[in-house]
Amino acid sequence: MANQFGSKIRELREANGLLQRQVASQLEIDTPMLSKIERGERKAKKEQVLQFAKLYKADNNELLTLWLADQLYDVIEGEALADEALKSVTKKIKKDK
Numbered sequence: 001m002a003n004q005f006g007s008k009i010r011e012l013r014e015a016n017g018l019l020q021r022q023v024a025s026q027l028e029i030d031t032p033m034l035s036k037i038e039r040g041e042r043k044a045k046k047e048q049v050l051q052f053a054k055l056y057k058a059d060n061n062e063l064l065t066l067w068l069a070d071q072l073y074d075v076i077e078g079e080a081l082a083d084e085a086l087k088s089v090t091k092k093i094k095k096d097k
Contacts (some may be wrong), residue, residue: 001018001038003039003070004047004066004069004070005037005040005044005063005066005067005070006038006039006040006070007032007038007040008063008064008066009037009038009044009052010038012052012058013038013056014054014069015056016056016097019055020034020035020038023055026051026055027048027051027052027055029048040070043070043071043074044067046064046067049063049064050063050064072086
């Protein structure tokens with residue numbers, strides 16, 4: 001599974017005609033770190049996800065969902081019972097609402 005969050009923020013950056021160095025400067029991170037986030041080699045912090053949303057005028061919930069999905073995938077990737085575990089978590093989330 002590709003890094004959904006990184007792909008999305010790269011797509012948004014390009015759609016806004018911004019260079020990585022311009023975005024990195026706005027987020028107060030270095031350009032290589034932004035490049036790694038876009039490629040999925042480094043995880044963005046939750047606060048950074050919100051900064052990306054604000055900078056790109058993107059939907060907070062969409063970016064947070066993609067970011068969280070990537071986090072979950074990294075934890076369960078390769079696990080034989082991943083699907084069953086996700087179903088269990090989904091059931092618990094619905095119950096707790």
